[in-house]
Amino acid sequence: MSLTSCHVHFSPHSDKVIHLSSPLLKSLKFAGKKTVQLKLGKETIRATVRPIRKAGHHLYLSAGIRQSMRVPKRGQVSLMQVEEGELQFGPLIGILTDAGDKSNPNSPFAGRTGYIRQLLKTGESKAYLFAFTPRDINWQYNLVNGYFLNSSGGWYRQQVPLPDVVYNRLPSRKAEHSSTIMNLREKFIKNKIPFFNWSFFNKSDVYKMLDEDVEALQHLPESVNNPKPEKIKEMLEKHQFIYFKPTAGSLGIGIYRLTYHPTRGYFARYRRNGGNVLLRFTTFNSLMRMLQARHGSTLSQYVCQQGVRLIEIDGCPIDFRFHMHKDGNNEWVPVGIGAKKAGKGSVTTHIKNGGQLLTPEQALKATFGSRSDEVLEKAKEVSIKLCEAIERNFPHTLGELGLDIGIDKDGEIWMFEANAKPGRSIFGHPALKSQGRDSYSHIIDYCLYLTRFKGRE
Ligand SMILES: Nc1ncnc2c1ncn2[C@@H]1O[C@H](COP(=O)(O)OP(=O)(O)O)[C@@H](O)[C@H]1O
Ligand SMILES: [Mg+2]
Known part of the structure; x- marks a missing residue:
């Protein structure tokens, strides 16, 4: 296998012909070659090879090739020779998302448009990147009507072959389980198109994945899926306080912090109508009645977790988001780390x-104090181990995870949950802007790795 980069130009010939500059011909060891199988995404055609006298790595694609392969644009991409006589250029990277209700031509993905634009810009000199929604795929002709960015940042539509890799940012947890999306996944698998990250995680699934993993388990607070009332009571007596959370929840919605005090009884702290409430119950049964009244049968979709005494500033607990990415060598890296201090009483x-x-x-x-660096280094190591453990126990490819990490007063590291489609709010901090940029470039690098468009070390 050989890999090089080249500049793609368009030529007016109507035949299916490619012109390669002499240094490029030489680097591909193509001297004397008459034809080649040219590949873009999942499309392949046979092309005649012609030399052209020019310094540097240049590839001229004729109009005949462009039309039948639907080459999106000129510019810098990579060239890979997987087998003798087969030349693949690209890669063609598809970002799968949803148009959303508030979309318009300038903002086709509603609130996600800025994020997707940034991602496409990051990869523009390394690959062909486009965004698409499930509706934009035509499986009959194996084509995608993609959204591309022009040089002034505007959007245009163009049909391209099926991509080499898909980065999934479908925003809806519910839609993931629809038959349309399940079919989509099957089709990607059948067409050998790698994708990451397939779906949101449920908390209980992650806890289960780590259940047998001795090393990871050390960092997971004791967690029980769909606990019976007796179990909740037992955990409260054992740990003094617990977190009671909806397994498919996010943004803190529906979470309770439950506390047991041997003489004063039970306390429930939670968020209601935009404010924080603290209720006291003299008996465990009255606490359970309140939870049942508020949630009914959906309580079966809750997990119960040992409470961790987090480090604090001004009496407010602090936790951490470790934004983890796979890099171009398939290794996990803590690319962005933000800390969050809870609001008073939250x-x-x-x-x-x-x-x-x-x-x-x-x-x-x-x-x-002076031990801070040491604690942070340890947390980084743990975050990598946790991602490796999740990955080992998950059947699909993972490239990005947002870990919610707590550190207790003894410096022990705990993971509360792992998010498979993490938000990017930490990158709003002025000091974390460059980590935000690194996060985008890691996504591109991992796409290059998955499509083998990256030298593997
Ligand atoms: N077991 C726990 N001990 C201490 N704090 C916790 C625990 N579980 C959650 N928290 C706090 O609540 C926050 C939200 O919990 P998390 O599991 O991340 O749910 P969500 O999906 O709503 O973000 C965490 O970031 C952390 O601050
Ligand atoms: Mg969270």
Whole structure:
């Protein structure tokens, strides 16, 4: 296999012919070759090879080729020779998402448009990138009507072959289970198109994945899926406080912090109508009645988790988001780390519940002083181990995970949940902007790795 980069130009010939500059011919060891199988995404055609005298790596695609292969644009991409006589250019990377209700031509993906634009821009000199929705695929002709970015940042539509890889950012947890989306996954598998990350995680699925993993388990607070009332009571007596959370929840919605005090009884802290409430119950049964009244049978979709005594600043708990990516060598890297300080009286640290973003250094200094670096390094190592453990126990390819990590006063590291389609709020902190850019480039690099358009070390 050989890999090189080249500049793609368009030529007016109507035949299916490619012109290669002499240095490119030489680097591909193509001297004397008459024809080649040319590949873009899942499309292949036979092309005549002609030399052209020009310095540097240049590839001229005739109009005949462009039309039958639907080459999206000129510019810098990679060239790969997988087998003798087969030349693949690209890669063609598809970002799968949804148009959303508030879409318009300037913002085809509603609130996600800025994020997708940034991702396409990041990869523009390395690959052909486009975004698409499930409706944009034509399986009969194996074509996708993609959204591409022009040089001034505007959007245009163009049909292209099926991509080499798909990065999935479908935003709806519910839609993932629809038959349309399940079919889509089967079709990607059948067409050998790698994709990541397929779906959102449920908390209980992640806890189950780590259940047998001795190393990872050390960092998981004791967690029970769909606990019976007796189990909740037992965990409250054992740990003094627990978190009670909907398994498919996010943004802190529906979470309770339950506390047991041997003489004063039971307490439930949670968020209601935009404020924080704290209720006291003299008996365990009255606490359970309140939960049942509020949630009914959906309580079966809750998990119960040992409470961790987090480090604090001004009496407010702090936790961390480790934004993890696979890199171009298929290794997990903690690319972005943000700390979040809970709002006064809030059960969670979410910004929209009054939480405040901090750098990890600011967050750790108050508790660990000069040991802060050491604690952060340890947390980084643990975050990598946790991702590896999740990956080992998950049947599909993973390339990005947002870990919610707690650090207790003894410096022990705990994971509360792993998000398979993590938000990017931490990158809003001025000190984390460059980590936000790294996050985009890691997605592109991992796409290059999955499509083998990257030298593997
Ligand atoms: N077991 C726990 N011990 C201490 N704090 C917790 C625990 N579980 C959750 N939290 C706090 O609540 C927040 C939200 O919990 P999380 O499991 O991430 O749910 P969500 O899906 O709503 O984000 C965490 O970021 C953390 O601040
Ligand atoms: Mg969370």
